[in-house]
Amino acid sequence: MTSQIIETAPPSETILEFPDNRLLIDLCGEYDRHLTHIEARTGVQILRRGNHLAVHGPADGQSEAADVLRALYDRLEQGREVSKAEIDRQFRMAGEDEPQDQLEMFAGGAVEIKTRKKLVEPRTDAQKAYVQSLFSNELAFGIGPAGTGKTYLAVAVGVNMLITGAVDKIILSRPAVEAGEKLGYLPGDMKDKVDPYMQPLYDALNDFLPGKQLAKMIEEKTVEIAPLAFMRGRTLSNAFVVLDEAQNATSMQMKMFLTRLGEGSRMVITGDRTQIDLPRGVPSGLADAERLLNRIPNISFNYFTGKDVVRHPLVAAIIEAYEADAPKA
The missing domain is CATH 3.30.1370.10 (K Homology domain, type 1)
Incomplete structure (x- = not known):
């Protein structure tokens, strides 16, 4: 009742x-x-x-x-x-109308992503539209500030598609670019050197998959986490592929990555145009892709603002303050 x-x-x-x-x-x-x-x-x-x-x-x-x-x-x-x-x-x-062109799986109004450890639900309308686009498009972009769930939701959808058999593996990648400070040479083998850059992707996976199961999947290459530079020459078929921090990919790297898309795969590109860590004068591949691909069918562009931040409320206020102070284009 x-x-x-x-x-x-x-x-x-x-x-x-x-x-x-x-x-x-x-x-x-x-x-x-x-x-x-x-x-x-x-x-x-x-x-x-x-x-x-x-x-x-x-x-x-x-x-x-x-x-x-x-x-x-x-x-x-x-x-x-x-x-x-x-x-x-x-x-x-509250008070928002449901889009008329919803997928059948969302016909009841609820958007839910089932994973091994938890049920994930979008918390804003932009997140809801983003999740729907991930299920309905073979290539989707999520663009917006930190804390809006771009990568988290993409990984959740990837885990859902893996456990339901829609894809055979998950491939997560990001450019190994330092954020404003030089860390020097890191100790260890190649995995030890790149893992610090990949840690946010491990964090998301650990939220959705039990530790032992995730470790086994990584060992069997069912789940791969690798720097963007390792993607050259591969054809990614029957996989759910995520490129995180795409604003730090060069135009050449972005083209290389996008052309890896193979049969039966889905690809998600996430990034924040305000946090580019590339050397001065090097254009961002994310901006180029946005300009060149925004009219191609079956490619969706989803945008987030400070209102979609789901971290601490102060994060949204901080983002809005920086946006207000940014020079007008």
Whole structure:
């Protein structure tokens, strides 16, 4: 039985009824921290009365808070968890209409990526459109600032396609370019030297695959993580291929990588145009690809902004401050 508004007293109060007290406890969160977070986002006050929640405050704030509370309760009824991140997601997604050309797998409105360890859900509309494009296009670009989930979601989709048999392997790559400081020669063999550059890709994989299973997949080359320079001469067939930090690929490297695409494969290119670490005067291959390929069918370009940042709220504020200070083109 879903929640419902059973009374709307003068405009100063909206009362919501939640039949299952155990779910209501999860909805409120420990020490009512979920309610506190919703209050801060909407400017309302939420009071608990038995199995009812009374929402006081501005009419628009009441409406927004009530919509989010109902959506979160419905989620709990489906056996899913509610967290601060999920509350933020509900605020971002509230009131948005579903695209008319959705894939069948998303016809119900929910966009979910199943992996071995967790269920991944986009938290903004841009992320949702991005995930849909990854499933529907053989070549997709994700362009935007750090913290918007470009690489994380791409790896999640890759793991999903691997475990469902849509592809035979995952290949993750990125340019081995230092970010503004020279680290000098690194000790060890070739793997030891390149692993520090590849660590963000390992981090994403560890979120979606059990450690022993991931280690076995890497050993068997079902999952490969390699610098961009190692891609020359290969044809990548029946694989899910991700190029991360593509803004640090040169035009020649980008062309080389894009032409590796083989039969039965899907390729994702992610990057942030504001974080180019190439030597001065060397053009970014990401910018060239964006300019040359944006009218080719079956290639999608997905863009993110500071509003799509899903890290700490300060990250979004930092990105917006730098964007505001950037020279106008």
